[in-house]
Amino acid sequence: MKLHFIFPRWQKLLESRRDLAETLSGYQIGDFQMAGLGACTAAGAVPAGHSVTLVDQHVAPVDTSVQADLVCLSFFTPQATAAYQIADDFRAQGVKVLAGGIHPSVMPDQTLEHCDAVVQGPVEGLWETILADLAAGRLKRRYQGASAAPFATPRRDLFQHSKYLRTGIVQISRGCHFDCNFCVVPSHGGQRVVPRPIDEVLTDIVELPYGSFFFGDENLLFPDAANREYRRELLSKMAERGLRKVAFTANYPHFVTALEADDLELLAAARVRQIYLVAGLKRPLRDELPDPQLVARVQQLRQHGIHTFASFYLGNDDDPAPVEPLINEFCERTDTNIAEFIIHTPYPGTAAFSELDRAGRIIDRTWEHYNGANVVFEPLHESRESLLDRYISLWRAFYEPITPAEMRRRYMRGFGRGVFGVDRRVAGRPDGT
């Protein structure tokens, strides 16, 4: 069988907001390309003996004349507009189309209006059945993955690496036991954290063709005992192996403040150099940013060589007053390395989307607008125009005083020196040793 994987395009910030392009072009923010994980992980789960190709629509055009027994699309909500068009084009030529990933998992009925079959949840463990059904001409409409399925090794060899920022994504788990009303992770990956075996994670890191990587799951810093134990073992082993790769991880302010002193030591020893701090999403900015414990923790992280890439969410119903003074003060006091500003976006399949939909506040259902750069719902405390204006002003206020050269330095501080090209320290040696 010949399987053709496609990672559909989604609009990056600068494509959505041309009015910001002048401020941000040359800053490697708002339009950078990273090799995504979904399609290449699904491809990695395909049993031996089948032919697999992959096109990332961000860096190459989709060729609908390609010969394939099955076109496989992996996408999340902002990609759904492009994905549906691709599916329609292939199906018009009689090619079967299978869809998986976050959006198809939570919106299977809508996905099936454009695709022949949908996988809900992880595809690992399903390929033998899917391909046997396809060969017999009995492809089912729905396949349900299991969150406990083994983890596939991503087929990163399918990417044209020269087209991307030289940093990768590494998966350490599936699912989540928290029930955040804005999040699709539990619906897609299950309602408990299923950890990926640590040896597999280490192998994945060693084999990454980049000198830096981002842990794609937040649970690395979760405070509960199981995640804490996993974190400590993984970080200790990374340090013991002497991996010369720079790591980057994400979390919410209250989890970052809950870290213990030895966690900071372990993160630093494992060469974690940046934390992506997501503020204003789980809790309102007015509660999170003024917390002196958070400011102190970010300063302590800096003392350990760990910088902050802060992501500020705007438009939270619980943030009635302007948050700009809080953001500015926080960035100043913590010497934030990189910042980004995101407009709250209720994703379909979440409780937040359902609540806003019931209240008649969803005003835009064009999925490519669900990228954090558009106002897709009616804000509670201001007009859509006002929220958008504040969003644009915040980007400008943060970046206009920074030169592109300084921004490049900041990127290298957080992602390692090789992020823009071949780093001699890692070239030719997969683990950089």
Ligand code: SF4
């Ligand atoms: S937002 Fe984070 S903590 Fe909340 S459910 Fe999603 S993955 Fe879990």
